[in-house]
Amino acid sequence: MGKRIYALAAALGVALAVLVGVSAGAGGTPGVTSKLISIGGTAPLSGPASAYGTIPQAEAAYFSYFNSLKQPGGKRGVYGRQIQFTYLDDGYNPAQTVQLTRQLVEQSKVFAIFNSVGTETNEAIRAYLNQAKVPQVLLATGASEWGVLAKKYPWTIGYQPTYASEAGAYGQFIVKKVPQAKIGVLYQNDSYGKDYIAGLKKGLGAKQSQIVDMEGYEVTAPDVGSQIAKLKASGANTLCIFATPKFAIQAFAIAAKLGWNPIVFNNSVSATPTLMTIATASSSAATTNGTITATYTKDPTDAKWANDAGMKLYKKIMAAYYPKGNVNDQFNVYGMSAAWTMIRALQGAGQNPTRASLMASLRSMNYNDNPFLLPGIKVQTSASNPFPIIQQQLTRWTDGKYVNFGPLIKS
Amino acid sequence: MSRGLAIKLVAIALGVALVVVLGFTMTDYHQYQGGIVGYYLIAILGLNILTGYTGQISLGNGAFMAVGGYTTAILVGHHGWGELWTLPVAAAVAGVAGFLFGIPALRLAGPYLALATFAIAVAVPSLAKRFDHFTGGSSGILLPIHTGHYLYWASWICAGIGYVVAWLVLRGRTGRAFRAVRDSEVAAVSSGVSLASYKTLAFGISAAYAGVAGALLAIGAGYTNPDTFPVTLSLYLLIGAVVGGLGSLWGMVFGALFIEYLPIYAQKTYFGFAFSKQAPSVVYGLVLILIMLVMPTGVVGLARRIRRAI
């Protein structure tokens, strides 16, 4: 008798599976209809990396805003097609990323995978997307490999300045302006941290030997007290922090506690004004003052941009479409800059976009008017340059805000 | 042939037919998902043997999945083995690891055992990063990509084998010994059952199943790195086993379906209302607690109660 129940359940299961399995297959380019372009991506909305989860939400806000605008010709969207952006939570687990990306491609039939977050997560889906000839575009990770391997994986293209180029800028600066530096490095023990180190060494060139100590930590470490103590004990007078936000802030707090006041280079991911404010509160103004980082997006807390058209647009979109988000979080500005770039690239893909035409458009970008990036920073690609953004601005944390200095650095 | 046996055989035949039919009619993506359900099923079958039949709580079977998964990844990614040939190796390596863990675990019981197994689940990602010349560290190892169809058949054929093996093990002397250990260790010892042998055997078998599941996970994802076997995997396996109904082999199918589909359905939009994107965790936790309240003996227990009530 009980077994009959199982059999019934099995029969129901078949019915369900058949119903669910029926896919709406239409001809033509997947994800493109006369009214819609459908794109998708994954991000860690839960779990340890969930601070990055605000990025797709800011992008969704931008797309909603864009969809509401009337373009010349009276239609809305890109040549009359509105953008539908679906983002899913992978918890930073690459196995989940693979499953969800397959779902987006094969079930939701998206046109392209846009701004998926993470280095390893994107590595996990790269071969699959390239094999299926699905664009994997404007990735939210600064690993260098996306550009370096552009010939092998033509359907994949990165976006932001690489971690290596950022650290290279620090290295170059140290060589020129801090020649007596004895450098200590705090790094996260994964490809993110190691990419930074590689870039720093390259930027230092012959002066690599000035690195006196490198201390790594795991994301599972509750604190980095031991590492900072060791770095101080090594005699370093310059500290490079290649750590994610929580640990970077701790580094400041512990350095202050130990009475250590090195010249600090903080990686851009952990150096947003919001985070630096927390760092200052947890350590002291003396510790954080003078910290140098590199930036390429406009800072929402900088009074300089108060009347800037791009910043005003950012704040308007945040208020209207993402009021729950933190308007001071630079990650949101980053997200919108990527969404803006995506729209331009889609427009460049022609009136009847195909996946190939999107990639062609992305590989020949030349936009110098992205309202969310610092003035002068171009989004530019060509056959010989697969890295969309390569310029950065060095900036110094001074008395509670950032002051940009020096020219735009290209790497 | 007795009536009960006939019904059982019919049910099994229907089940097999269903799996075969779905394996040819569903879309490739649904077969991919079906393949994932298949390897979760293998993992929680093994866990059921350990926890449901032998009474040993394990919060660490995800760690044995990692052992199997990395075995496959290293053999395929670094040494060019064919994926399916690595499955028995993954089972063996994980099984041995489980057996070895079972030896010190003999001294632990109840919450202490839960804690110890929880510890290994937590330790595995860090260990995988430490021994990075084997494991590729946090950058992981890439494997060839396959269709959903491939994963589906690999998983379900292994699941079928897993069921047959479980049935054979559990119906015989070993199964009786396992149940004796579960029901009363004191009585078991008094009847001459060697606690040590059977407990470690249960760990070994459970780990071997997990190893195969982990290998299939690696093959399905085409990638392994420490983040693909997080602590939550171990927790979800136990959840799946309990929701399905411990001590029942057939209930495990429901458990596997539950842990695969709940996160997906929690992220969808229903009639224009979307849960917050943080929702999967909230829904998961709530559903879990409610299920424990309403049907603590799992789906199978609920089915039995309905049957008796009808």
Place this chain on the structure above:
Amino acid sequence: MQQFLQQVVSGLASGGVYASLALALVLIYRSTEVINFAQGEMATFTTYVAWQLGHWGVPFWAAFFLTLAFAFVFGVAIERVVIRPFERGPVLTVVIVTIGLLVLLNGLDGWIWGAEIKSFHSAFPTRPINIGGVAFSLQDIGVIAVSLLAVFVLWLFFRFTKVGLAMRAAAVNPDSARLTGVRVGWMLALGWGLASMLGALSGLMIAPVVFLDPNMMQVVLIYAFAAAVLGGLQSPAGAVVGGLLLGVMLNLLGTYVHPVTPELRLPVALLVLLIVLLVKPSGLFGRATVRKV
């Protein structure tokens, strides 16, 4: 030598953090024999409540004590509503329920308050103190001092008050306790309420150091388990000693033993947990229990 002392002092500071959460774990285990996997998340949740109060303009110390009061009620409520239906059942069911709580609270934190890091005001000044080249701050001492004070208060409570005695009776032998008029159900709830308060205290002290985000306690929880087991799951004093010992040991191993690279700190802590469980499950301060057949 200075490096050694510095690592010891930093280790004591980290250890104080583990100790404070370990105390909560020990209290629940001692009063209800439940290993509460959700302890860390309960602590995080109450810390968010404190943050919210501060955000609404409630002055620091008022928010502090309000949060402790809330935590007590929260703990009691969880025991009565969520745990009570499963008390008499198998251990496994309770384990699953606490895991469900863990997952639920973690998601709830992110849902209500978002996932970005928030700064948190410390109860103690963070000004560094330097003695003989070894630096620490009042905050570090404060964390350890509060944990020790909590242990002392607990000891007084269990030893010298009627309620404390009733709680111990309810934990050790609920049926006999019931016969003498102890309301066992409420004693268990009280245990959870007190433990939740301790967890909240732990969160309030830890948040300024590791910063407030939904996953703040996840890693600390594991070290806290190791500390609690090391000290003895039944012993509050053991929890504190275990925590301090663990912190120092991890720092020294990480500094002086080269194969112990950063990735191994967590596995080492877990190895300690495993070794203790195998060799002397009652920990450093616990008494071995003998099961009579």
